[in-house]
Every structure is written in C-alpha cells, then in structure tokens.
Amino acid sequence: MNSIETTSDLLKPTTRLKRRYRVERWFKRLGLTAIALSLSFVAFLFFTIFSDGYTAFKQSYIELEVHFAAEEFSQEKLANADYPGLVKHAMRTMFPEVTSREGKKFLYSLISPAAAYTLQNMVEADPKMIGTTQKVWVLADDDVDMLMKGKIDRSLGEGNRRVRDIQLAWIDRLESENRLETRFNKTFFTTGDSREPELAGILGAVKGSFFTLLITLSLSFPIGVAAAVYLEEFAPENKWTDLIEININNLAAVPSIIFGLLGLAIFINFWGLPRSTPMVGGLVLTLMTLPTIIIAGRASLKSVPPSIREAALGVGASKMQTVTHHVLPLAMPGMLTGTIIGMAQALGETAPLLMIGMVAFIVDVPGGITDPSAVLPVQIYLWADSPERGFTEKTAAAIMILLTFLIAMNSLAVFLRKKFEIKW
Amino acid sequence: MKVTSIFVAGALTLALTAPAMAARDYISIVGSSTVYPFATVVAEQFGKTSGSKTPKIESTGSGGGFKLFCSGVGVNFPDITNSSRAIKASEMKTCADNGVTEIVEVKIGYDGIVLANSKTVEALKLTRQDIFLALAKEVPDPANPEKLIANPYKTWKDVNSALADTKIEVLGPPPTSGTRDAFVELAMETGADTFPVIEGMKKTDKEGYKRVSQTVREDGAYIEAGENDNLIVQKLQANPTAVGIFGFSFLDQNADVLHGSIIEGEEPNFEGIAKGAYPVSRPLFFYVKKAHVDVIPGIKGYLAEFTSEKAWGEEGYLADKGMIPMPKEERQLFSKNVASLKVMDMK
C-alpha cells in the first residue's frame, strides 16, 4: 500500500494480491469444511439412531386359539377371571407334547404377559364371547421379538443366548404354520410406559412433553422478549442494570439440576402445585430457558443499527413505538433463534425434572397439565437404563420421535424467521 | 400481531385443558433406582388387572426417597418409599418429627451384585481376598505383612499368580450408591478379614479397621462409572480386559455377551444367590405409611399384589426380572406383617 504503483502495475496481479486471494479462497474453504463437518455429525448421529431404532416400529405377534370357557367366568366380576390361565391353556392345546414342568415354563414364556390384558379387554368389550373359541393375535414375548428381528444370534450355543433350543423349534413351527408374524407396532404409538418392552409405548411421554413445552413456550417467549427489550432499549445505564445483566448471563451457567431444586422449593413446597406434573415441569423449564432467550434477544436487538431508531424517533415516534414498530420486527429472527435453541434444550432436559418427580414410571397417558406424566427425554433415560434387551430399540425409536418433535418445532420457527428476516 | 395471536391461542388451549386441581387418586411411590425395575413391574400388573390407576413410581435414590417420605403425612407426600438399604435411625427420627410415626417395613427380596467381564476372555475366578487386594486403597505389604502400604498391584497376576496378566480395570458404582456400599461390605470387608493385621485392628482400632477395609483405591484402577448399568455392559464389550460391578439382572439379560466372575467357587446364577451360596447379595425393602393405607385408593391392593406368591415367589414374575426371592419362611413372615400392617418400632 505504501509503494506508489503505476497504472499498468495495478492491472497486473502482484504477489501480494495473489496472496490475499489465496487467503480468501482458503478461508472460504475452511468455512465450508466447518459446515460439512457439523452436518456430517448430524448425519452420523441420525444414522446411528435410525439403524438402532427402525425395528421398533415392527412387533411380533402370535396367533392363539383361545377357548373362553364359561366356567372360568363364574366370578361376579369379569376382571377377576384367570386370563393368564386362558393363555396358558391355549398354548398347551397348541403344543400338547409339552408335559414337563420346565418345558411348560419355557412354552409360556413365548407369549408376552400382555396377552392376558388383551383377552381381558376383548371379554370386557364383548361378554358374548364367553363360551366360544376365538382366534386371537397376541403379543409375543420380547425375547421372541428380538429373535425375529435378528437381535439374538441363533448360531450361538444354547447357554449364550436367552432363547433355548426347544423354544427355537417351537418358534420355527409357529412360523411355518403362519401363526407368528411381525406387523406394524401400533402399541408403541398408543400407550404409555410399560416394563414389558413389547408393551411399552411413547404416547404418554409425547403428550407430557407437549404439555410441558406448551407451558414453557407460552411463558418464556413473551417474558424473555419483554425482558430483553427492557434491558436493551429502556433500562437506564446504571449499576442496577449491570447487575441484572450479569445475573442473567450467570443464570445461563447454573447447572440445570439446581433449577430443579428451585422448582421443588418454590412451586411444589411453597405454592403447593402437584408433583410430577407438566405444570411444574413447564415452570421449571421456563426459568431454565429464559436466560438463553434473553441473551439471544439482546444480542439481536444490539445488532439493529441505531440509524433505524434515530429515523423513527426523528419523525416523531415515541420510544415505545420505535421499539414495537421498527426495532422488534428487525430483531425477531434472532429472538426466534434463541427461542428455538432454548426450546430444544428444554425438550431434551432430564436433570431438573428429577427433583420435581418427573423421572417416574407413569403408565396412564396424561390428559392435562395437572396429571402426572413423564416427558420424552425422561422416557429415553429410563429405557436406556432398563436391563431388558428389547428396550434398546425402543430407546432409539423414542429418540427418533423426539427428533421428529424437534424438527417440527424448528421448521415452524424457521418459517417464522424467514418471514421476518430483512437484510439491509 | 400474528405471533401474538398464536400465543393467545396457546394460552387459551392451556386454560381450557387445565382442570381444577383434582385430588390424588393414585399411589405415589418414590425411592431407590435399584428397586425401581421390580416395583414398576408390580405396579403395572396391579394397574392393569385391578382397574385402579397405576401407581406413579419415581426413581430418586434411596436417600432422596426417605427425604420425601419422611416429610410428613398427607396427600402431598409419597405413600411408599423403595430402598436398597434399611431405614437409618436419623431418618426414622426425621419421620417421627414430621408426624410419620407408623411405618410398615417390607423386605421384598435380594439383589445379587456381580463382577462380570466380556465373553471373549475367560471368566475370572476370584476369592474375596483377591477382590480386596485388587481394589482396596491400602493393603498389607507382601514383604512385611505387618505393615500397610498403598496398593501396589497393577495387574490381576500381581494379586494372585493364578489370574490373567491383565491390567486391573474395574468399572463400578460411585460412593453415593447403595450397590457400592453393599459391595464394599460384603466383598471387600470379608476379604480384608483374611489378613491377621487388619483382622487384629478390629479390636484395637475400630475406626482404622473400617477405613482400611472399606476404602476403595483412587489411582485409576477402580473407575467410578455412573449408575447406568447398560453403559457399563457396553463398555465391557468394547474393552474386554475391564471388569464391571453391577446388579444381577443386567448379567441375566446380557448372558450372551458377558459372564460373571466366579467368587469362591460360586458362579453368580439364580440358584446360587437364592440359596445364599453366592456371597455378594443384599436385601431390598420398601416402607409404607400406615396412615395412608385406608385413605389413598389402591394401597392395599398394591401391597397384596407385591406380597403374593405370583409376584415375589420362587416362580414369580419378579424372579423373571432378576430379583432373587427370599426363603419361604421370610416371605410368609413379611406377607403376614403386611396383611396386619405391623408397624416398625420407632425408637
């Protein structure tokens, strides 16, 4: 720059110019690599989850011929009948050659304990069934299911797998008679948690997450935006404002389980809200996500050029009108980004919920914000910690559901962000 | 404006879905994560067959469970707490101070604690002395058995020449865990007693004895893993030289990839633990508030389900899930206690 060059020299690329262009090219490539790298992480994680979880959407069923003997239903209540006995009887008629006590135990264990519930529901729905023989498809046990899906290796020795040789023979026979097949797993989408992998469903957790996030979003977004606007646009520059600012930054670093302690102390013990409910969960997650939304909101308000404000003020708008009509719409994309990230965090959080009783076994699907319920990450955490092998695929499937939830939420926000975004 | 209307709509939905705070019509259970997998099976069975609501079971850890349980009598407090250890005197006092004076104690069965490693290598054959030498912080000096030194053993072969020449690498629960507590007492303490120098301390220096026999080494040979036992199982598969400590039910479910270490000639299997031949197992409990039994619907039914033979019996469904049943007499005793709601003696 400090050497005086002639016109013809200027048109010729100098070494210095070449170097500057080289740096430029490298920088661009570096940026592209960063994105490619991050996207490949996404792709890799998606692939692992999907390859573990897609089998959970199928489930093995066994067909039984159940005789609903009238004498079994002599008690006054239908619920008191021996439904497991009916299942066992049906299995014995199908395999009359099994007589030893141990053999019977292995035989019965091919069928899920859920089969008895299926029969109970059928009889309660239609008591005329009593005295007849019906063909019923019932859930197979999780071990049979794992075998059908190839997650138990047949080639291993008998001692090394959970399915005995004799059970293998029975399963092969059932399969050849078309009495054993895998179908779409409707149960997974229509029931709550269960300790039997074949019966476990995600609906309870999905509804719990939905209610919880609804509360979190409807509280944290307005409060977060309002706080950011006040701090950035209205607050006088003094020690008090500094204090609030440091405070909010600090809250973002408070471990999430501490928010759980806070929720336990205030919402449950002091306000007397019911434990384990989406209401309390939503409130705790609101406090947890607020700092994220406020910080992101302030950053985007800061990036609105002062000229916009000056122009609005110059034509006579009040401070409030300037903010609501001009500054806020321009800062909206950034605020939405903060909200997405905050919601994503709230959707995936387990630790604070531990303290307010949401890490729990809840079978009944919640109907509202005051029913006890689990949420998706809690369900994932609990299933990931269960000993039964069948829960591995359920865990991955639950993660897939959570990601679907997340992507749906994100696309809505992306759509809104797109609408608001202006480059000037 | 559109965003605002979305939020108004959201708030409206919320307000409409919120019923008035209804009363509690389900059983609330808290407590140990070790008892959790068993209690949940009973709860589910109870909920599906009785027509009552399924009990809500939180996994809070035994200590957190007692904290909640002992906070008072009333609808806001849990009815039952699960525990992987017996209630402590201090907790009983907290309970009594808060008006929880009538507690029914129910022992439900045993949980075996196993050492296991990958099937790609041979199973370890250990004595409790080996376990102590491999994992204690201070051990008797091999050169001078009267002196205690910091644990010098690096490989299993150093501990016992019959063992494999691999690095000691044990993945186990952290000191806050009841599993660890039971393991230390049942495996290491007994192992420590085999050395006269430590055994001798029992009388002269009780504090020191406990310190030596119960402190686990912290130089990296014992790795404190979290309480996610499935993760330990998978880590063992990835790292065949490592050994893991966890509950029997996880070994039971993963018998195709892991095998349990044989301790003093006893394989950790169902029969061995139930008979009491396998030396490392601990009792599991739950505690019921008597004042709640008649008021919260379903508690009686739940207790009856839990103490029925088809649940905790030798052929019961809890045994299928990996819990080790108590002997018949003990089962009879506790189911009688439950039926008559015999309360504990609160000193």
Add this chain to the structure above:
Amino acid sequence: MYSYLLPCILLFSTGAYYWGASRANSIAEASGGMRSLHSLPSHYGMLTALSSALPALLLFIIWQMVEDTIVTSLVAKSLPAELLQLSANELTLVLNEVKNVAFGGFGAHNTAPAIQTAADLYLSTRSWMRNLLGMGTIFCCLVPAVIAYRSINKDLRARNLVEGTVKIFLIACSTVAILTTLGIVLSVVFEALIFFQSVNFSDFLLGLQWSPQTAMRVDQAGSSGAFGAVPVFVGTLLIALIAMAVAIPIGLLAAIYLSEYASSRMRTWAKPMLEILAGIPTVVYGFFAALTVAPLIRDFGQSLGLQVSSESALAAGLVMGIMIIPFVSSLSDDVIHAVPQSMRDGSLALGATRFETIMLVIIPAALPGIVGSILLAVSRAIGETMIVVMAAGLSANLTFNPLEAVTTVTVQIVTLLVGDQEFDSPKTLAAFALGLLLFVFTLFLNFIALRVVRRYREQYE
C-alpha cells in the same frame, strides 16, 4: 360457565378495544381531524381494552390460586368433631378422600356418611363460589371499561398511560431473572451452611482431594471423606475448554460462511440442520462419547505409546463441543447477518477482499453478539451432565492432562443428590455447597466478561 370465563374476558377486551377506538375516532371527527387528538385512536382503544382485561384477569388468576384453599377450609369446618381433632396433615388426607369422592374417582360404595356429606358440600360450595366469581369477573370487565370509555376526550394522554403500563410489564419481566437468582441462592444456601458446619470452608475451597467416601451407615466408621472442591472445578474447566476449542472455531467459521458466502437457499437449509445438534438428547451424545469416541482415542493414544484411560476428558469434551456448535453458529450467524450491508459495501469498494472485510469490519461490528453467543455456549458446557457421567466418569483427578478421567461440578451434584445415602449427611449437602460455589464462580466470570465486552465494543454508524 366457569371454563368460559377466560375466553369471555378476552372477547370483552377485544370489544372494548374497538369501542374505545371508535369513540376516539368520532371525537376526532367532531373536533377537526386526527391531529387534534393527543394520541392515536388505537391508543384509546388499547387503554379501554387494558382497563377491562387487567382487573378481570387479576381476579381470575387470584381465584385460581386460592379457590382450592377456600373451598377446602369451608368444607373442613363442617366436618364432624372427631375428624377435626386430627393433626393438620392428617386432615389433608381426610380432605383428599372427600375430594376423591366428590369427583367420583372410585370407592363410592363404602364411603362413610360424614365423608359423603362433606363431598356433597364441597361440590355445592364450589359451584356457588364459582357463580359468584363469574359475576365478579364480568363486573370487573365492564365497569372499568365503561369508566375508561367515558373518560376518553381529546386531551386524555392515552399513549402515555398505555406505554407506561407496557413498561411496567417489561420491568416486571426483567425482574424475573433477579427473583430466580434469589430463589436459587435461597434454595441452596441453607443446606450449604449446614454442610460448612461439618466441613471447614477453607478445606472445601482449597482442598486438593475430592473423595466423598464417607460412611453410609451408622455401623460403618467414617472412612476418608475428603471434600476439596479444586479437582472438581479443574475438571469442569478442562472439559469446558476442550469443548470450546471444538465449538468456537467450527461454529464461528460455519456462521461466517453461512452469512457471508452461502447462497440464501443453503442458509435456509443448513442453519436449522445445525440447530438439530443442540436438540439431540444428551443420552445419545453420552453413548456416542463413551462407546465410539473414547475407545478411538484410547486406541490411537496407545498406538502412539501414550497412557490413555478409557474414560477421558478429551472424549467428553470433544463430543460436548459438537453439541454446542449451534449455540455459536446460529446466534453468531444472526448477528453477523444483521451487520448493515452498507458496511460490507464500503469495505469491498475500498478494495478489501471478503476475508479482510469479515476480519476487519464485520467481526468487530458483530463482536458483542458473538461474545454473547460464546458465553452462552460456555455456560451450556459447564452445566452439561450426562455426557460427562457417561464418558469421563466420576473420579476426581487433579490434572490438566486431557487423556485422564476427570469429573465436573454438575456431575458431582447430580450423583450426590440422587445417591442412596441419607439426605442430611455431608455427602448430600456437599452438592448444595458445590452448587453455591459454582454460582459464585460463574458470577465472577460473567462480571469479567461484561467488563471485557464493554471495553472492546465498537458501535458503528
């Protein structure tokens, strides 16, 4: 009628808005055009709407909070004498039964007559109180709205009133953060103080050994329980540093590329894809770190002849870094994107390459926002639990070697709180002390960060 109250309030206030606005319009017409009004008609409308909605909502919310208490205490008074003898907590059990019967959940067949009567009383009391509330709410909706409506004239300073109300709302929202902080301090400080009765404060703050191996039962003598917080904090810093070493370069480069080089289509797609990284449950990252990354690092390290433990800070930190990439990339992208185009144009017109423009013009202009996003990412790294539990273990080693196992503050807090030991032991209480110390520690860091940002902030235009 009760469940329709809230929609009613909203409907009323919407009506009030148009009502007020139309009155302002007609006043304006009568007195010679809009310019004669003090505020815009919409301000008058807003004022009417607010004065109808706010009192009614307030009444409604207060009622929601106290309804149960009032009705229950009324019912409790009518209970037979022998039930009133019970202690307060036992009484809640009886009342719970009353409510269960009232809502017809179960067990209606063998209810005591006293309980049945109480249940009927409960229902009837609640229904007449709700009717009363309904009337009260409608009163609160209408009367203030009418008063506001009547007071509308061309000199009424409606804008100032409305804006003042909004400003009060804004201030209230920003104090939520202060209240939260206060709540957090209060909910940990008492337990922390009890902890410091059994463990010396300076031992905790400066102790170099963390090993909460104290006894869990009375019959066990206390073995070495060392509560020195230094190794735990060093571990936290180490893991957060590794995570930031991954997240800052990748995140910042991605943000710059997205906002400066990428086509707008790519930006629309790539940005939300990256944001998914922040939403993947931490359990997934935990398994990924423990079962894929950690063995890789161990094998690679051993092939170089290094001593690498199976649980390493490096594995946890790397994976955590991946997780927080979107915190840096998305937020920075937004602020970089918001830098005025004229600044880019100016710089490019002077002959700077894009790289130079970015480095010398855009980044300095966007710096406060970028620092904010980085602070947020650091915060998330410090607060993360699951990845560390699964991949770096719980052993507190005092080391700066990323190849060794370390532990973090949050991991210790979680394990201590959900452990099996009793709640009043120093072991559990240590969790509260750690929480408090971490709180003070991050407060200090944030204080410094604020100073730094103030100093280097550049305001353009």
